[in-house]
Amino acid sequence: MRIDLVLELLDIPGQLVKVLEPISGLGANLVTVIHKRDYKNDDGKVPVQLTLEGEREDLLNVITRFDDLGFSIIEMDGVVKKEKITTILFGHIVDQDLRDTMDRINDLKGVQIVAFDIKLNGEEKSTALINIEADVGKKQIIFDRIAEIAEEKELLVINEV
Amino acid sequence: MDECKVIIMGFGSVGQGVANALSMKKDLIKDKTGVNVKVVAAADSSSSAISQDGLDEELLVKTKKEEGKLSAYPEYGSDKNGADVLDAVEYDCLIEATPTNIVDAEPALSLTLKAFKQGKDVVTSNKGHLALKFKEVVDAAHEAGVEFKYEASVGGSMPIINFTRDTLSSCEIKSIKGILNGTTNYILSRMTAEGSDYEVILKESQELGIAETDPTQDVEGIDAACKTVILANSLLGIDATYSDVKVEGISNINSQAIELAKKDDYLIKLIAEISPDNLQVSPRLVKRGSSYDVSGTLNMATIKTDLADEVSVIGLGAGSLETASAMLTDLISILKYKN
Numbered sequence: 001m002r003i004d005l006v007l008e009l010l011d012i013p014g015q016l017v018k019v020l021e022p023i024s025g026l027g028a029n030l031v032t033v034i035h036k037r038d039y040k041n042d043d044g045k046v047p048v049q050l051t052l053e054g055e056r057e058d059l060l061n062v063i064t065r066f067d068d069l070g071f072s073i074i075e076m077d078g079v080v081k082k083e084k085i086t087t088i089l090f091g092h093i094v095d096q097d098l099r100d101t102m103d104r105i106n107d108l109k110g111v112q113i114v115a116f117d118i119k120l121n122g123e124e125k126s127t128a129l130i131n132i133e134a135d136v137g138k139k140q141i142i143f144d145r146i147a148e149i150a151e152e153k154e155l156l157v158i159n160e161v
Numbered sequence: 162m163d164e165c166k167v168i169i170m171g172f173g174s175v176g177q178g179v180a181n182a183l184s185m186k187k188d189l190i191k192d193k194t195g196v197n198v199k200v201v202a203a204a205d206s207s208s209s210a211i212s213q214d215g216l217d218e219e220l221l222v223k224t225k226k227e228e229g230k231l232s233a234y235p236e237y238g239s240d241k242n243g244a245d246v247l248d249a250v251e252y253d254c255l256i257e258a259t260p261t262n263i264v265d266a267e268p269a270l271s272l273t274l275k276a277f278k279q280g281k282d283v284v285t286s287n288k289g290h291l292a293l294k295f296k297e298v299v300d301a302a303h304e305a306g307v308e309f310k311y312e313a314s315v316g317g318s319m320p321i322i323n324f325t326r327d328t329l330s331s332c333e334i335k336s337i338k339g340i341l342n343g344t345t346n347y348i349l350s351r352m353t354a355e356g357s358d359y360e361v362i363l364k365e366s367q368e369l370g371i372a373e374t375d376p377t378q379d380v381e382g383i384d385a386a387c388k389t390v391i392l393a394n395s396l397l398g399i400d401a402t403y404s405d406v407k408v409e410g411i412s413n414i415n416s417q418a419i420e421l422a423k424k425d426d427y428l429i430k431l432i433a434e435i436s437p438d439n440l441q442v443s444p445r446l447v448k449r450g451s452s453y454d455v456s457g458t459l460n461m462a463t464i465k466t467d468l469a470d471e472v473s474v475i476g477l478g479a480g481s482l483e484t485a486s487a488m489l490t491d492l493i494s495i496l497k498y499k500n
Contacts, residue, residue: 119417129421156413161432161445
């Protein structure tokens with residue numbers, strides 16, 4: 001069978017080679033690779049498109065290996081695999097160490113804040129809208145982390161339904 | 162059974178709505194069930210009107226509106242009130258429409274249990290006893306072998322309890338998410354449409370009679386949390402009570418939060434979530450154009466099932482005749498069942 005994958009790579013030397021290495025080792029064949037370095041996603045990563053051929057089990061092993069190596073698969077057979085999460089925080093966001101808040105979300109594997117929009121209101125509580133991109137299946141981990149931060153810093157969280 | 166004698170307990174907006182709706186729909190009920198419904202007593206908080214031969218529904222409403230109390234009802238006015246009314250007259254079904262009390266559930270709890278003991282069916286719009294002692298009340302009805310219906314306690318005219326039980330009876334219910342409070346939905350909708358602040362819209366809502374003088378039950382999510390408990394128990398079989406619900410109201414929502422949400426094509430709604438691992442009422446982001454995007458005082462709920470996937474219902478969550486419609490539907494289904 002064949003699968004089409006789109007992976008996201010950091011724009012640093014050696015990334016493409018790292019992706020291609022495990023494929024043959026795990027019994028799969030590379031049919032196509034499309035890599036355009038001058039096209040970048042919102043967060044500065046470079047998408048690479050792969051078509052692989054092989055036994056179902058071997059292809060699944062390749063996918064698992066990509067995951068282990070930290071390459072996020074954003075599309076599989078045309079289906080987007082990345083999840084976008086939007087949340088609003090309300091409270092003393094800046095005074096309660098904004099950088100720490102962002103770091104603790106970004107520290108989660110496969111999770112990244114891609115936009116942060118804050119409305120300041122003098123000494124009053126402020127409101128921020130956060131857009132997060134995450135690998136599939138990370139939603140609950142993100143919600144849990146945000147809830148933990150919110151409780152500690154007395155912030156109100158408005159999550160997506 | 163060719164006649165059903167009812168007592169209406171509680172004669173505020175809902176009780177009067179029931180009297181008006183009965184007066185309008187008597188013939189229809191007779192056609193559908195073959196039963197003639199007769200109001201033998203109606204009671205407000207301090208007095209009542211009682212007649213074994215039946216009372217005139219329109220005159221009951223007129224008396225209450227003009228005189229302020231039912232004891233002024235011509236000839237049959239009485240100072241009896243509360244549980245004494247249930248002993249004063251022969252009846253078949255109690256239509257219980259007293260105000261919700263989330264502290265000790267009274268007087269609804271005592272009235273309902275008394276009616277059960279007397280072997281009478283009960284239709285209620287009350288949330289207090291269901292939110293605090295759901296299992297106790299339902300078990301008592303079961304032991305007494307009587308019918309107990311409470312569609313009107315959640316979502317006013319929006320069908321949800323009977324709809325899910327009867328129409329979705331082939332499905333297992335996985336979760337329910339929805340807007341179960343019309344007042345907060347009205348406030349948030351107007352904040353979104355006008356960009357105004359919470360306090361301004363709340364005050365206007367109070368002037369329009371949409372929000373109560375003391376809006377705590379609505380804006381702090383208490384009302385929605387009561388409904389969460391009722392749906393959890395009745396439709397998902399979760400043995401929960403009011404204190405099991407995580408509750409956050411809308412009083413912290415400002416126009417900035419709404420504006421930020423709008424930029425990303427979201428709306429902020431007070432959402433009740435009922436699932437085996439989460440009982441929660443909180444402000445949430447919903448996509449514009451999604452099934453949660455209902456404005457004004459509308460209520461909605463999305464029921465997630467195993468076979469039918471998601472099914473959504475929308476309807477007016479409050480109002481005199483709207484709530485009465487749900488109570489009459491409950492009464493009709495009891496009459497059909499009994500016959």
